[in-house]
Amino acid sequence: xxRQLKFNIFRFNPEDPNSEPHTDTFMLEETPSLTLFIALNKxxxxxxxxxxxxxxxxxxxxxxxxxxxxxxxxxxCKTLTVELPQEITLMPLPVFKLVGDLSVDTGxxxxxxxxxxxxxxxxxxxxxxxxxxxxMENDLANSIFELERCIECGCCLAxxxxxxxxxxxxGAFALNRISRFIMxxxxxxxxxxYFDVVGTDQGIFGCMGLLACEDVCPREIPLQDQLGILxxxxxxxxxxxxxKPKEKGRHRRF
Amino acid sequence: MSSSVDTxxxxxPPTRVSAxxxxxxxLTGAGLIMFMWSHMVLVASVNIGPNVMNTxxxxxxxxxxxxxxxxxxxATMLLHFILAARKIPYTSxxxxxxxxxxxxxxxxxxxxxxxxxxxxxxxxxxxxVHIWTVLTNLPITAAKSAMxxxxxxxxxxxxxxxxxxxxxxxxxxxxxxxxxxxxxxxxRKKFHRFENIWTGAFILIGLITIIRLxxxxxxxx
Ligand code: HEM
Ligand code: SF4
Ligand code: SF4
Ligand code: FES
Numbered sequence: 113x114x115r116q117l118k119f120n121i122f123r124f125n126p127e128d129p130n131s132e133p134h135t136d137t138f139m140l141e142e143t144p145s146l147t148l149f150i151a152l153n154k155x156x157x158x159x160x161x162x163x164x165x166x167x168x169x170x171x172x173x174x175x176x177x178x179x180x181x182x183x184x185x186x187x188x189c190k191t192l193t194v195e196l197p198q199e200i201t202l203m204p205l206p207v208f209k210l211v212g213d214l215s216v217d218t219g220x221x222x223x224x225x226x227x228x229x230x231x232x233x234x235x236x237x238x239x240x241x242x243x244x245x246x247x248m249e250n251d252l253a254n255s256i257f258e259l260e261r262c263i264e265c266g267c268c269l270a271x272x273x274x275x276x277x278x279x280x281x282x283g284a285f286a287l288n289r290i291s292r293f294i295m296x297x298x299x300x301x302x303x304x305x306y307f308d309v310v311g312t313d314q315g316i317f318g319c320m321g322l323l324a325c326e327d328v329c330p331r332e333i334p335l336q337d338q339l340g341i342l343x344x345x346x347x348x349x350x351x352x353x354x355x356k357p358k359e360k361g362r363h364r365r366f
Numbered sequence: 367m368s369s370s371v372d373t374x375x376x377x378x379p380p381t382r383v384s385a386x387x388x389x390x391x392x393l394t395g396a397g398l399i400m401f402m403w404s405h406m407v408l409v410a411s412v413n414i415g416p417n418v419m420n421t422x423x424x425x426x427x428x429x430x431x432x433x434x435x436x437x438x439x440x441a442t443m444l445l446h447f448i449l450a451a452r453k454i455p456y457t458s459x460x461x462x463x464x465x466x467x468x469x470x471x472x473x474x475x476x477x478x479x480x481x482x483x484x485x486x487x488x489x490x491x492x493x494x495v496h497i498w499t500v501l502t503n504l505p506i507t508a509a510k511s512a513m514x515x516x517x518x519x520x521x522x523x524x525x526x527x528x529x530x531x532x533x534x535x536x537x538x539x540x541x542x543x544x545x546x547x548x549x550x551x552x553x554r555k556k557f558h559r560f561e562n563i564w565t566g567a568f569i570l571i572g573l574i575t576i577i578r579l580x581x582x583x584x585x586x587x
């Protein structure tokens with residue numbers, strides 16, 4: 113006998129003045145290898161065509177299907193129902209702006225945050241499309257790639273107590289992103305310049321070490337290790353030239 | 367959650383203040399941990415014999431370490447409170463957010479933080495009262511401590527304060543480890559377990575000490 117799954121799904125359409133936040137319940141028979149992605153599509157096809165949720169890649173690569181699954185932020189496409197109890201409660205990710213039901217706008221937040229931390233390689237080298245690609249040590253390339261695997265799903269933000277309390281906190285995502293540029297020899301930013309970006313209470317010193325980000329990241333990015341390394345690096349950077357007044361970070365524009 | 371509209375039209379000059387405050391928060395926390403561990407050794411010495419405790423207490427007073435060190439510990443606690451309190455939500459709005467968030471997430475470390483923030487408030491009040499009482503009643507002797515505990519009020523007072531302090535210290539120790547990267551992903555589980563055992567052991571020693579003071583014959587000590 114397969115299980116009858118009970119889905120409690122948060123419903124609210126901010127565009128509709130008559131819509132009130134509430135929970136709808138749907139029953140669905142469990143089939144082999146059922147993911148939440150398939151389940152939600154079935155519910156929309158067979159029971160309620162107005163249900164809103166996001167998907168694109170359905171293979172944990174695009175980062176659009178983040179939602180709160182029985183209290184934990186995670187990717188719906190990667191979550192098998194067999195791992196869950198018979199009753200499954202789905203909520204939209206907090207922190208981000210609600211589009212409707214389970215769909216949130218992560219894009220605007222990530223765009224703004226990436227702009228704020230200048231999430232690109234800062235270099236004064238002219239790009240020569242003819243030249244052979246520069247070489248990099250394999251180990252270094254691998255460790256940069258390890259952090260580069262982030263899919264901007266927003267689960268780390270949604271699970272972070274600090275980010276939930278304070279909307280100016282850049283979150284584990286951005287701190288991991290900066291770590292990636294610090295590692296990269298092609299980025300010519302100096303430590304004082306990185307300090308100006310994340311050596312603040314909105315950056316690494318705002319993090320309280322709750323490690324929810326570490327525990328929910330669907331890509332298992334080593335966030336705990338990166339946050340620790342970054343805190344030490346920035347804390348020591350803060351102590352350098354302790355008796356000299358701080359200059360405005362000579363923020364070079366390339 | 368309210369979303370703030372960014373209306374700043376000036377650029378804030380970068381400062382190092384956040385870094386300094388984070389250093390101080392960690393260092394005052396670490397300093398207080400060291401103190402609490404030493405404190406436990408001193409008080410628990412009564413289990414070996416009241417005279418051992420008296421001798422140690424006499425040493426600290428004869429060298430004026432208690433008279434000078436006591437107020438310094440009090441001041442460190444106050445400084446640590448001011449620094450760490452920056453992280454505790456002040457408005458009922460934000461308190462509601464973190465409370466609902468913790469209940470939703472079922473996540474141990476997030477709960478640990480809430481326990482830390484709660485025990486902090488209890489320690490702030492009860493710890494101050496305790497420090498005041500002891501320092502205004504020098505010298506410290508096993509007989510005086512026993513008398514206080516046997517009065518009943520202070521016995522219950524310490525039974526509440528003990529687990530509060532040990533929880534706060536234990537969680538704080540764990541948090542410094544993970545926040546500053548001393549404990550890596552691979553070592554986190556082990557460190558967590560070690561911390562639980564360590565905290566449990568300290569609460570146990572503390573309980574034994576309170577019971578010992580409660581049953582200590584006062585005359586002659
Ligand atoms: C006076 C009352 C106290 C208050 C209000 C207080 C408050 C706090 C708070 C809210 C935190 C979390 C900060 C964060 O996550 O960044 C914290 C951390 C900590 N507390 Fe306290 N505390 C008090 C007393 C103490 C005492 C007496 C000790 C030690 C015996 C102690 C040791 C620590 C440690 C080690 C940490 C971790 C520091 C860190 O994460 O950087 N605290 N405290
Ligand atoms: S760090 Fe992990 S949880 Fe955060 S956005 Fe990237 S992939 Fe998602
Ligand atoms: S460690 Fe905690 S406070 Fe820091 S970013 Fe992760 S979830 Fe947020
Ligand atoms: S649909 Fe792309 S990550 Fe889930």
